[in-house]
Amino acid sequence: MLHSRVGRVAAVCGLLAILFALMIGFGMATPAPELGDYPDGNALAQHPDSHVGEAVQVTGSVIGTEPVEIAVEYEYTASGEYHSGTLTVTVRNVDIAVDEGESLQVYGTFGPDRTITAENSVRVPAVNYMAMYIVSALAGLWTLWRLVCGWRLNWQTGGLCRREEPLRPIQALHKRVQEVRA
Amino acid sequence: MPDLLSHAFIAFTICTLLSLRYNWLTGEYVTVGMAGAFIPDMAKIKLLVDAAAVEAALGIPFNWLGIHTLGGAFVAVLVGTVVVNRADRRRVFMLLSLGAVSHLLADSLLLKASGRSYEVLWPLTQYHPPTPGLYLSTDIWLTGVTGSVAVAVYFLVQYRA
Numbered sequence: 553m554l555h556s557r558v559g560r561v562a563a564v565c566g567l568l569a570i571l572f573a574l575m576i577g578f579g580m581a582t583p584a585p586e587l588g589d590y591p592d593g594n595a596l597a598q599h600p601d602s603h604v605g606e607a608v609q610v611t612g613s614v615i616g617t618e619p620v621e622i623a624v625e626y627e628y629t630a631s632g633e634y635h636s637g638t639l640t641v642t643v644r645n646v647d648i649a650v651d652e653g654e655s656l657q658v659y660g661t662f663g664p665d666r667t668i669t670a671e672n673s674v675r676v677p678a679v680n681y682m683a684m685y686i687v688s689a690l691a692g693l694w695t696l697w698r699l700v701c702g703w704r705l706n707w708q709t710g711g712l713c714r715r716e717e718p719l720r721p722i723q724a725l726h727k728r729v730q731e732v733r734a
Numbered sequence: 735m736p737d738l739l740s741h742a743f744i745a746f747t748i749c750t751l752l753s754l755r756y757n758w759l760t761g762e763y764v765t766v767g768m769a770g771a772f773i774p775d776m777a778k779i780k781l782l783v784d785a786a787a788v789e790a791a792l793g794i795p796f797n798w799l800g801i802h803t804l805g806g807a808f809v810a811v812l813v814g815t816v817v818v819n820r821a822d823r824r825r826v827f828m829l830l831s832l833g834a835v836s837h838l839l840a841d842s843l844l845l846k847a848s849g850r851s852y853e854v855l856w857p858l859t860q861y862h863p864p865t866p867g868l869y870l871s872t873d874i875w876l877t878g879v880t881g882s883v884a885v886a887v888y889f890l891v892q893y894r895a
Contacts, residue, residue, distance in 0.1 A: 554816055554820075555820055560816055560817065563816045564813055564816055564817065567809055567812050567813045567816065568813065570809050571800075571801065571806060571809045571810060571813075574800045574801070574803075574805055574806050574809060574857065575796055575797055575798060575799075575800035575801065575806065576794055576795060576796055576800075577800065577857060578797045578799060578800030578803065578806070578856065578857075579785065579789065579794070579795030579796040579797035579800070580794075580795045581797075581853075581856075581860060584860050587853075587859070587860045587861045587862060588848065588850035588851075588861065588862030588863070588864075589850075589853060589860050589862050590848055590850075607848070609846070609847055609848045627784065627785075627786040628786060628789075629786050629789035629790050629795070632790065632793050633790070634786050634787065634789070634790035635786075636786065657846065657847040658847055659846075659847035659848035659849075670847075672847045672848070672849070673847055674845055674846070674847045674870070676870055676871075676872055677870075677872055679872040679874070684737050684872075687737045687738075687739050687877065688737050688738040688739060688775075690739060691737070691738040691739035691741070691742040692738060692772070694742065695742055695765060695768045695769055695772065698761070698762075698764075698765040698768065699765050699769060701762075702761060702762030702765050703762060703765075706819070709819070711817060711818055711819045711820075712817050712818045712819065713818065713819040713821075713822065714762050714819075714822060715762070718761065718762060
């Protein structure tokens with residue numbers, strides 16, 4: 553049944569619906585500290601008072617060093633309304649030297665007045681995210697190139713199948729250049 | 735690791751090494767393993783379409799990262815399996831799974847302040863396994879290391895053939 557174009561389309565739609573349901577289910581999950589799932593910036597922004605005394609893990613950019621203050625970005629939806637912004641958190645007991653503008657991940661106990669007493673902090677170096685995205689895009693193009701060379705779409709069944717003869721554009725070009733030279 | 739190139743290198747290396755043992759595992763199939771390594775990071779669609787915006791539009795909770803888990807990746811692997819020809823389904827299923835699992839595993843070793851990783855086995859469990867904290871998601875040296883290994887393995891296999 554999954555070999556015709558209609559069967560394939562139906563199966564893909566059904567699977568995408570399941571995937572969508574999974575992402576809704578994942579969105580409904582609330583923090584579970586006993587499982588190592590600690591409240592994050594979103595949870596703290598939404599219900600700051602209910603997490604006082606709990607272990608939390610947040611990441612933010614350093615905006616002050618005496619004492620250490622970080623700006624934690626958050627976004628959440630409550631009763632159909634979308635909220636986003638930054639939450640300023642004061643961090644005590646940071647055992648590493650940090651500079652303004654750096655990104656800091658903190659694990660510790662959340663106290664009143666938006667403070668965290670850190671048990672462990674990790675400094676995340678500021679990196680050029682644009683370069684990261686370019687490198688990732690290159691990886692995508694590399695894989696896509698290989699897919700196109702090795703696989704083709706069968707229009708009748710709507711399925712992907714292997715090419716009998718994989719495309720070798722680079723070798724073909726190389727051969728052509730040698731032929732022209734010779 | 736935010737750079738997908740490391741994940742692509744890891745999947746390429748594993749599949750190329752397996753091709754030493756399985757003759758059917760040609761270059762086209764190695765590509766399938768690499769494609770599998772992209773599956774969990776389809777969650778990066780959040781950079782384009784914000785999950786909170788989807789939540790607000792639908793009125794229900796939503797998180798793209800659901801696909802960056804065992805359950806989400808499994809369903810996405812099934813999509814890839816359905817799309818290919820019947821003759822290739824078993825191999826494609828195995829290779830896409832291999833690629834996706836290599837990605838989830840590599841990400842579960844990331845350094846976290848709490849020492850706990852992410853809910854990799856969700857929806858089976860929300861448990862965050864302890865992480866050895868081998869690297870940061872921004873470590874660029876990792877791309878160099880995984881890339882060098884991939885190139886070495888490529889030449890090893892070419893030489894053996």
